[in-house]
Amino acid sequence: MTATSSSHWGAFRVGGSGPALRVTPRPGDPDPSPLLGNIAAAHRHRSRVARPALRRHRAGRGYDSFEEVTWDTALDVVAEALAGVPDRSAIFGGSYGWASAGRFHHAQSQLHRFLALGGGFTGSRNSYSLGASLVAFPHLVGPRGAHDVIRAGTDWPVIAAHTDLVVAFGGIRTANAYVTPGGRATHDFRGHLRAATARGLRVASLSPLRDDLSPELRGEWLPIRPGTDVAVMLALIHVLAAEGLADLDFLRRHTVGADRLLADVKEKTPAWASAESGLPAESIVDLARRMAAGRTLVTVSWSLQRAPYGEQPLWAGLALAAALGQIGLPGGGFGHGYGSMGDVGGGRIPYRLPTFPQVPNPVRDFIPCALVADLLLRPGEQFDYDGRRRTFPPVELVYWAGGNPFHHHQDLGRLRRAFARPRTVVVHEPYWTATARHADVVLPVTTPLERDDLGAGRGDTHLIAMQAADRPYAEARDDYAIFADLADRLGYRPAFTEGRTTREWLRHLYEGWREPHGLPGFDEFWALGELELPGRREDTVLFAGFRAGRPLDTPSGRIELYSGTVAAFGYDDCPGAPTYFRPEPAPIVLICNQPPTRLHSQLDMGAVSRDSKVHGREPLRMNPADAAARGIRAGDIVRVHNETGSLLAGVVLSGDCMPGVAQLSTGAWFDPSAPDVATCVHGNPNALTADAGTSRLSQGCTGQQARVEISLFTGPLPPVLAYVPPLEFP
Numbered sequence: 001m002t003a004t005s006s007s008h009w010g011a012f013r014v015g016g017s018g019p020a021l022r023v024t025p026r027p028g029d030p031d032p033s034p035l036l037g038n039i040a041a042a043h044r045h046r047s048r049v050a051r052p053a054l055r056r057h058r059a060g061r062g063y064d065s066f067e068e069v070t071w072d073t074a075l076d077v078v079a080e081a082l083a084g085v086p087d088r089s090a091i092f093g094g095s096y097g098w099a100s101a102g103r104f105h106h107a108q109s110q111l112h113r114f115l116a117l118g119g120g121f122t123g124s125r126n127s128y129s130l131g132a133s134l135v136a137f138p139h140l141v142g143p144r145g146a147h148d149v150i151r152a153g154t155d156w157p158v159i160a161a162h163t164d165l166v167v168a169f170g171g172i173r174t175a176n177a178y179v180t181p182g183g184r185a186t187h188d189f190r191g192h193l194r195a196a197t198a199r200g201l202r203v204a205s206l207s208p209l210r211d212d213l214s215p216e217l218r219g220e221w222l223p224i225r226p227g228t229d230v231a232v233m234l235a236l237i238h239v240l241a242a243e244g245l246a247d248l249d250f251l252r253r254h255t256v257g258a259d260r261l262l263a264d265v266k267e268k269t270p271a272w273a274s275a276e277s278g279l280p281a282e283s284i285v286d287l288a289r290r291m292a293a294g295r296t297l298v299t300v301s302w303s304l305q306r307a308p309y310g311e312q313p314l315w316a317g318l319a320l321a322a323a324l325g326q327i328g329l330p331g332g333g334f335g336h337g338y339g340s341m342g343d344v345g346g347g348r349i350p351y352r353l354p355t356f357p358q359v360p361n362p363v364r365d366f367i368p369c370a371l372v373a374d375l376l377l378r379p380g381e382q383f384d385y386d387g388r389r390r391t392f393p394p395v396e397l398v399y400w401a402g403g404n405p406f407h408h409h410q411d412l413g414r415l416r417r418a419f420a421r422p423r424t425v426v427v428h429e430p431y432w433t434a435t436a437r438h439a440d441v442v443l444p445v446t447t448p449l450e451r452d453d454l455g456a457g458r459g460d461t462h463l464i465a466m467q468a469a470d471r472p473y474a475e476a477r478d479d480y481a482i483f484a485d486l487a488d489r490l491g492y493r494p495a496f497t498e499g500r501t502t503r504e505w506l507r508h509l510y511e512g513w514r515e516p517h518g519l520p521g522f523d524e525f526w527a528l529g530e531l532e533l534p535g536r537r538e539d540t541v542l543f544a545g546f547r548a549g550r551p552l553d554t555p556s557g558r559i560e561l562y563s564g565t566v567a568a569f570g571y572d573d574c575p576g577a578p579t580y581f582r583p584e585p586a587p588i589v590l591i592c593n594q595p596p597t598r599l600h601s602q603l604d605m606g607a608v609s610r611d612s613k614v615h616g617r618e619p620l621r622m623n624p625a626d627a628a629a630r631g632i633r634a635g636d637i638v639r640v641h642n643e644t645g646s647l648l649a650g651v652v653l654s655g656d657c658m659p660g661v662a663q664l665s666t667g668a669w670f671d672p673s674a675p676d677v678a679t680c681v682h683g684n685p686n687a688l689t690a691d692a693g694t695s696r697l698s699q700g701c702t703g704q705q706a707r708v709e710i711s712l713f714t715g716p717l718p719p720v721l722a723y724v725p726p727l728e729f730p
C-alpha cells in the first residue's frame, strides 16, 4: 500500500513499514528535495522516544538520566504541575519551532489552544527567521507594506520576464528554497531560475560564500566580509548620486528622508566601502552603473538581518532600491528572501488554507522569541522592544512542543543555566533531542508518518492528504490526544476537542473550507490523495499599487528612509536612518547558515545528514589559506572556540569560502557530553554564538555569525552520544 504524505521540504509517497519503510518523491514534483532521503532511516531510529519518561532528579536538568513511566503517571504529573501554577503568566508556552508539516497536528497550534483554554500563558512573538524584519519593516513601509515585502513579494515569473540584473546581498541559495513552512508540492524554483537565465537575467551575488549563488544562475560572485553590506549599499547610493544616476523624482515623491540620505552618503565613497568590505572600489562603481542601466532588483536575504544591527541592511537595501527609482515596476525595486525560502516569489493562493482554530490568550505578557534565556534568567527585570519597556514575568513552568531551543537558540551554555531555573519543564518530542534531555517530563509523540493530516504551504499548488503510513512508534501518541487527555484531567476536555476525534476534525476543517472553491468532498479528496488548489496567482509586483498612487500605511504614507518614530525611541543601536556599524574584528568569522543536508536539527540521524559528516562531526568549510596558516588539513578535526564556548567539527577545505570566513551549518544535535573537550563535541554552532539581540528595536536572533578562532584538535576524540537515549546513564 502507498500513502501520500508531506513535509516542510516537499510532498512524497510512502510504502512499506517499520525499518523497511520507503519514501519516493511525489510524482508530479519536477525537482524533489534531496532531504527526502533523511526520512526512512529516522523513522524507527533508536533516538525515538518510546515511552513517557521522567527525569531522575540528581545532578540537574540536562545532566540526568530518565526513567520510563506509564502514560497515566506522566499525564498526572503534568496536570498536577500545570494546576500548581495559578498565575498563568508564569507558564511559558511560546514553544518556538517548526515541528512538522500538517495543518491540524501543528504542535504549537495544539499547545497554544490547550494553554489558552486553560487560562493562558506567556507567549513569544516573531521568529528566529525574521526577528528584525517583522519589527523594522512596519516602520519603514507600514504594517501592510511589511506584510507585502515579507509574504507577497514580486513573483519569480515576473522576475524571469522583466529583470536584467539581480543584486543579491546574501546570494540566492538553491538548498534553502526547497523548504517552505507547511510544504510545497511542486518545486518550481530552479525551473524559474533557468527560465530567467535563458532570457538574460544576470546576478551579482554579494556574499562571503561563492555557492550562495545557485548554479542555475549566471553572474558573478562579489566576495564581501560578513556584516559590511550596509557600507557597500551606501557607497552604491553614493555613486548613483554622484553620477546623476539616482532617481531624484522618485525619492521626492515616494520617500521621506532622501535629502538626509543623500547628504549622509557624500562621505560613503567606494574607497571607504572597499576598505570595510574587501570589495574593490572599481567593482562598486561598476555595479552601480550596471544597476542604473537596466531593470534591477535589489534583494536582501533573510540571513543578513540574523546578525548584530540586522535592521540596517534591510533599511539600506530599501534605500538603495529607492535611489534607483524602480520600486513598483515589474521585476525592479526591492525584494527580501529570494533563495531563503521556497514560498518567496513562489506564488500565492488568494484565500486561507484549512487551519486548526485558535482561541485568544488571556495573558498579555510575551517576549520576542529570541529573549528566551533572558526570560528565564532575569525575572522581574525590564527589556526594550519596539519603543516600549517591558518586564520579564517570573516563569515556573516551561512547556515546549514542536521546537528545539537547544538547537535554535544562541549560547547554549547560557540556555542550560536558564533551563535550570523553572520548577518544571515539559517537552513533547518524537526524538531524544537536547531539549528533551533538559526536561523533567518527556512525552513521546508521533511523526507525520504515523497520523492523518492535511498538508499545504503558502502559495502551494496542491493540498495533500497526509495519510498515516505506519503504526505509531512504541507508545507514541499525537500531540492532540495528549492535550485532550490533559484537558480532561484539568476539566476542559469538551472545550479543547469540541467532541471531535482527529478524523472528525480533518473532515470538519476540510468541509468547512472546500465549498466556496467548488472542491470535491472529503472522502473523494482522501481517496485521490491530493488536489490542485484553484485560483493560484504568480503575477505579484511588489508595491505596484504604491507606485500608482496608493499611500503606504506609514505615518508619511511614503517609504520612510528616515523614521521619526524609530528616531524618537532613542536607541543608539538603531537610530532613525540606515546606519553602518562596523563589525567587531575576529580571526575568523564563522557563518552559521542553514544546512543543505536537513531542516534545522530535524532528522540529523537521516542518511543525507549522516553522509555529510566528517568522523561523525558536522563538516566545517574553510579557505585553504586560513587552514594552511593553522596547520590544518582536509579531514582534520578542529576545535572552534571563542569566549562563549567551543565545539569540535570536521574540516572540508574550499575556495568557496572567502579568506577569513568559515562555514558551519546549524543543526548537528547539541552534544555537551565531554565538557572538558568542548561545549559541543558534535559541531552545533550555537555552542559558541553570542546570545544578544539585533538591537533594542527588534531583539531579533543574531545566530548567523560567530567570531571565532579555529585550532587543530589532536586529543583523543570523544564519542558523539547525542543520539543515545538518556535512559541507561548512571
Ligand SMILES: Nc1nc2c(c(=O)[nH]1)N[C@H]1C(S)=C(S)[C@@H](COP(=O)(O)OP(=O)(O)OC[C@H]3O[C@@H](n4cnc5c(=O)[nH]c(N)nc54)[C@H](O)[C@@H]3O)O[C@H]1N2
Pocket (backbone or CB within 6 Å): 096, 097, 098, 099, 100, 105, 107, 128, 129, 130, 306, 400, 401, 402, 403, 404, 405, 407, 408, 409, 428, 429, 430, 431, 433, 445, 446, 447, 448, 479, 592, 593, 594, 599, 600, 601, 602, 666, 685, 686, 689, 701, 703, 704, 705
Ligand atoms: N546559529 C544559528 N542558529 C539558528 C539560525 C541561524 O541562522 N544560525 N537560524 C534560526 C532559524 S531561522 C530557525 S527557524 C530556528 C529553527 O529552530 P527549530 O524550529 O526549533 O528547529 P527544528 O530542528 O525544526 O525543531 C523542531 C523540533 O520539533 C520536533 N517535532 C517534529 N514534529 C513534531 C510534532 O509533531 N510534535 C512535536 N511535539 N514535536 C515535533 C522535531 O523533532 C524537532 O526537534 O533555528 C534558528 N537558529
Ligand SMILES: Nc1nc2c(c(=O)[nH]1)N[C@H]1C(S)=C(S)[C@@H](COP(=O)(O)OP(=O)(O)OC[C@H]3O[C@@H](n4cnc5c(=O)[nH]c(N)nc54)[C@H](O)[C@@H]3O)O[C@H]1N2
Pocket (backbone or CB within 6 Å): 128, 129, 130, 169, 170, 171, 173, 175, 176, 177, 178, 179, 206, 207, 208, 209, 212, 224, 225, 226, 227, 228, 229, 301, 302, 303, 304, 306, 307, 337, 339, 340, 341, 591, 592, 593, 594, 595, 596, 597, 598, 599, 600, 704, 705
Ligand atoms: N535545506 C534547508 N533549507 C532551509 C532551512 C534548513 O534548515 N535547511 N531553513 C529554512 C529557514 S527556517 C529559514 S529562516 C531560511 C533562512 O534563509 P537565509 O537566512 O537566507 O539562509 P542562510 O542559509 O542562513 O544564509 C544564507 C547565506 O547568507 C550569507 N551571509 C551570512 N551573513 C552575511 C552577511 O553579513 N552578508 C552577506 N552578504 N551574506 C551573508 C551566508 O553566506 C549564507 O550562506 O532557510 C530555510 N531553508
Ligand SMILES: [Mo]
Pocket (backbone or CB within 6 Å): 128, 129, 130
Ligand atoms: Mo527560520
